[in-house]
Amino acid sequence: MKGMFSYDLMESTRNTNEWLGASARAMSSYPIWGLVPHPMFKVLSAWGRVTERSFARMVIKPDWGIRTVVGSDGRDHLVDVETVVSRPFGDLIHFKVMGRDPMPRRVLLVAPMSGHYATLLRSTVLSLLPDCDVYVTDWINARDIPVSAGKFDIEDYTLYLVEFMRHLGPDIHVVAVCQPAPITLAATAYLAEAEPKAQPRTLTLIGGPIDPDAAPTEVTDFGRRLTMGQLEHLAIQRVGFKYAGAGRLVYPGLLQLASFISMNLDRHTKAFSDQILRAAKGEAKERDAHNRFYDEYLSVMDMTAEFYLSTVERVFKKREIAQNIFTVAGQRVDIGRITDVAVHTIEGEEDDISAPGQCRAALDLCTGLPDSKKAFHVEPGAGHYGIFAGKSWRNNIRPLVLDFFDENSGLPNRRRTGKPEIRAV
Template sequence: MKYMYTYDFMESVRNTNQWLGASARAFAAYPAMAMTANPLVEWLGAWGEVTERSFERMVAKPDWGIPSIASNDDHRDHLVTVETILSRPFGDLIHFKVHNRKPKKRRVLLVAPMSGHYATLLRKTVISLLPDCEVYITDWHNARDIPVSEGKFDVEDYTLYLVDFMKKLGSDLHVIAVCQPAPLTLAATAYLAELDPAAQPRSLTLIGGPIDPEANHTEVTDFGRSVTMGQLEQTMIQRVGMKYRGVGRKVYPGLLQLTSFISMNAATHAKAFQDQIFRVAKGEASDHDKHNVFYDEYLAVMDMTAEFYLSTVERVFKGREIAQNEFTVDGHTIDIGKITTVAVKTVEGEKDDISAPGQCKAALDLLTGLPEEKKAWHVEPGAGHYGIFAGGSWRNNIRPLVLNFIDANSEPTARPKPSVVAV
């Protein structure tokens, strides 16, 4: 499927469905239609509204939508703006600047997943941290918008991006990696521990990440073991079509990823959209109701570079290079045991069916050079994958634990002095 016409065909199908929804909505809105008093017209308009919105969101990057936050210091609302700290072709380091507020002592870097959705998937996580922290986040770019001239981007490039972001922010930093980037964030920290110890963060929190995918099997890990790399390349990879700046770049298309996401819970999604059509027809829906807030984010997908997707499957899931401490970056073999001063905490959800309990905690066994008092872990009872970084479980239980962990490890730790060898 590594052809531009297959990419353009998918975009044409999406565009056509959006047009059909808009046409149905416009047809039902004709004043003359009101003369018929036919409920089918209202259902047609409702179907059109839901359909148009859904297919339109698939190619739109969501806005952060954080107008202001309340300060615990002066009990006033403060405006929030997004500023770019470091700009790179495949992703930026951005900061949520809270105006007219003294900088917070807690400086947190959120490492967002590059797994189909934009960094805005962590919007609620950001909002929950802003009152108490200076928050930075990795804002990955949609591969379809990146010209081929910018070159490749695989797991090694991702890791080096994280290294540069950490260096930029300095050592008085606390890193929180959510889901997919957890293994690569651990690798980036080990890279710094060996080659640039002064740039290491103070703490590292890994949330629901596949450090060792074999520690506890899920549908995701079973899929990774059941297909060959050749099959993945032939069925999942396409070239960006003529419509976008990245024309010709090999990618794992967002629309194809979305198909996989929805197929995992097809019946649930079908019922959700059916119910929303009924609500629109009855006049019970609103622009920012629960359905639209969720699906505006869920349906907004981005393309991944082919090399990043394939190298993730091959090296993190199949080869288990990080789980076996054999991961290399730019020819250098990373030793996770070199981490000796960075406090590490893992967080998992008891009901997580994407990165099951045990997969993330495996990181602690790799930290052979880290004292036990610098290690911590937490399994959230009853929480699924999304619940461990958003929702009630995060707000009420996990977030306070993470902030306490940050506070307990905010003071710089004495670095071990290099041994002197007599010559």
Template sequence: MKYMLTYDLMETMRVTNQWMGATAQAMGAFPAVQMTPNPWFKMLGAWGEVTERAFSRMVAKPDWNIASVVGEDGRDHLVVVEPVVTKAFGDLIHFKVTDRPEKPRKIMLVAPMSGHYATLLRSTVVSLLPDAEVYITDWHNARDIPVSEGKFDIEDYTLYLVEFMRHLGPDTHVIAVCQPAPLALAATAYLAEDEPDAQPRSLTLIGGPIDPDAAATDVTDFGRRVTMGQLEESAIQRVGFKYPGVGRMVYPGLLQLASFMSMNAEKHSRAFGEQILRVAQDEAGEHDKHNKFYDEYLAVMDMTSEFYLSTVERIFKGLEIAKNEFVVEGRRVDIGKITTVAVKTVEGSNDDISAPGQCIAALDLLTGLPDEKKASHVEPGAGHYGIFAGRSWRNNIRPLVLDFIDANATDATPKKKRRSNVTKLKA
């Protein structure tokens, strides 16, 4: 049961801080305290409210909160989130817009499995819904998956993408954001050799580490600096008794969140200090900018140890995708086999997670793809978040991606008419 104690210790610390926050909030709201003209009690209650909210969000999966979308008829159409493929470690879900004719664009968003839930792409989904049928990979929290379900590494992740693409059919346009970009490229190559007719029409790779060595960042420096033994010893723990995945080896979300916060500790401390003052002065709102950001940022999920370790070892250290040496189930996946799928890369000039050069490296690996089916874009002044969910995405990148999708909406190679195999569930 090695490392289970440390996992439970982290959870105990989280629960303790949540309880302390709730207690302070209750004390600050106590009627007898309100009779005392002392601002200290107001500050105590404000500190408690902010603290309780922060620590409770760390174990809550955020809702999609996409209630409706305006149709071309000017009416609000309800949005229903429905699963179309359900698997142990992740589902493929569809944002079904009710009472709206099916859109010709079919987009599959591949969400990262890097510590946050797929809801991190909520604004991306919202921006695409008016113009497309949107599907997304909804990865599950490893702490909630029983050990009996087995392992899940980057090969399994790739095969999940293969199955999702095969299910949606060849008229799909795939957009992979950040971490899954190299695996989405590998999944497309897998289909190119195994089942060419099931390949998507286009593949857009946004800020992904296709070749981590193409441009150094803190992430790539860390990958080179630490050994696999050190990483396994310092980062991997067993899920504690509180969750269904008890005993599963994971990279805990709370541990990764601590790393995230420490990278910009001063910025986060200032943000929480200012929020406490706003709450004390009755200037904060339930859905204000601070709460909207941190409700998502603090909601973290565990990754299976084999997925985390194989990502570092094979993508960042071994450069298997960059060298076109990636192997799935004992079989080398040749990216050069992609000959018909249009591929576009998107990078941000100020991206400090996946720096410019890392993603565009995919185009050099596509030796069998004609140049007219390759495209790239570097967004000036954009950081990592901005290229898929921020202002740069909304104003510049999204229109370019949709134009790219439309330009490759039909297959130039004549094929037999196919019937879509998308499973439609009743809302």
């Protein structure tokens, strides 16, 4: 499957479905059909609108949509998303709140590179902005990166994080969500040995596979069932002629999206059927719950083949980080070198992607860290998404994380907004 043909075939299929939806919507929306006393045309128009929107979203990068935040002075402050560090495969962006005094808490959110854009953390950013100065790793879609930019694997990812942490300085609080948790732990250990003064104050790991074998799930078992050769043959394709990264080997976002949907096919089928019926009745809205969720969920990005394959092989199969034998540029990264950075692990009791135990394994690896600088929390009843973006995050986990920042910063616990008042589009 490494040829461009398979990649372009997927894109052609997506494009055709988008066109079919647009055609059905246009043809069935003519006023003349209002004279026909049959619901078929309304249902066909609704199917067209939902289908066109869904397949169009797959190649659109979502906007952050964060316009203003209410400050402690009670006034609206405009939010500007600025690029602080620009690199070929990912940028460090800053949510600059205009006219607000400098915040004592500075947070680096390490977004997953797992098929979705960093905007997957939009609600996490929204919840932190009233109390923190927020930075986010904004990974770039591999299909848009020319082959001349070179490779990007798990070691390059680690070095990117090291560079971002160095740039932000030692007063930063790092929060890694899901997939990057083990790599962020390694990047912190790398800094602890190479440049101890540049280490962050705290490291919070949320639902990440530090040790995938600690509590196997369907996701981790998938990596076990296939050999690396089989995985490369089935998952890797070359970017087609349409994009700047033509010829680059990638794990296509569309392919990963298909696997995501297949895992919960019944639920997604019902969600779209219900939305079509709502649209036919005139009850669907531009920003209703269905569209808000699927506008983000369907927007996918390609990963470089070398990053995807090296992550599966080294994190899941060989468990290099779990066994503390991970290397960068031929040098071992010893997690035991972390002696000053307070580490907090957070897991969801019902997490079926990174089950409880996988993330907490990080604390056992930090052998040089005193127990007073270690903390863990298992959120009762929470699934994977809920621990960083859902009700569990907003009501229970976010306050714990902010308290953890303060306890390990020499700062008094500050008054926080329980329900941040933020306007977003």
